[in-house]
Amino acid sequence: MSIPASRALETPTGDTVVVKADTETTGGSLTVLEFLVEAKSGPALHTHARDDELWFVLDGEFRFRTGERLTQVSAGGLAFGPRGTPHCFQNVGDAPGRLLVVTTPAGLERFFEQFAALQAPVSAEQLATVAHASGVDFVGPPLGDT
Numbered sequence: 557m558s559i560p561a562s563r564a565l566e567t568p569t570g571d572t573v574v575v576k577a578d579t580e581t582t583g584g585s586l587t588v589l590e591f592l593v594e595a596k597s598g599p600a601l602h603t604h605a606r607d608d609e610l611w612f613v614l615d616g617e618f619r620f621r622t623g624e625r626l627t628q629v630s631a632g633g634l635a636f637g638p639r640g641t642p643h644c645f646q647n648v649g650d651a652p653g654r655l656l657v658v659t660t661p662a663g664l665e666r667f668f669e670q671f672a673a674l675q676a677p678v679s680a681e682q683l684a685t686v687a688h689a690s691g692v693d694f695v696g697p698p699l700g701d702t
Contacts, residue, residue, distance in 0.1 A: 562590075565672040568683055569597050569698075575669075579662035587662045590614070591655040598646035601696030602687070607659040609637040611645065616653020619699055620645045646699035666690050 564574045577588040587607075593616070601621065611620065613629050620627045620635040622643045629635050637643035647653040667690035674682055684694060 565668045567591070567599070567668060568671055568678070569599055570594070571597055573668050575665045576656075578665045582662050584662045586658055586660040587664045589657040589659075589665065589668075591657060593618075593645075593647040593653050593655060595647055595650050595652060596700055598698050598700065599644050600694045600698045601642050601644045602692055602694045603642050604637070604639050604659070604664070605691035605693070606639060607661060607664055607691065608639050609643070609664075610658045611635045611637070612656040612658075614654035614656055616647055616651065617649040618645050618653060618655065619648045621699055642695050644696075644699055664690065664692075667692055 562574045562576050564572055567573050571594055572592040574590040575587070576590055577586065579587065611618070611634065613631050613633050615631055618629050620629060620643065622635070622637050623641050627635055628648070635645070645655070667687060670686045670689065671678070671683065674686065687694060
């Protein structure tokens with residue numbers, strides 16, 4: 557099976573996500589995303605109601621929070637965020653970093669597609685609505701704010 561060309565989208569943090577494989581191309585089994593994350597950047601603490609999330613650090617140094625646990629992971633390392641567990645990450649390096657993210661089942665790409673379709677500036681309420689429609693709920697601040 558051939559996967560169509562990737563598409564790049566802006567994330568709510570102003571970083572970039574490239575959709576590598578989506579719901580359609582995987583038959584709903586998983587989504588594969590590549591994130592380019594600027595230094596010190598990362599998403600707010602959030603939960604996924606429907607999907608588990610695996611992070612593979614391609615470049616850089618990242619800190620992950622899953623539940624109450626903090627873990628630092630370098631290039632070549634993995635971290636895991638099970639559905640229902642509050643989690644977030646931060647690029648703790650001084651240069652952009654890259655993550656390969658696999659979620660299962662598929663569908664998380666829809667959050668980024670719907671966010672990208674909003675007219676800027678995006679309010680916190682609009683972001684929460686789009687996120688909730690994809691099974692994502694923001695529950696706290698980013699790691700850089702804690």
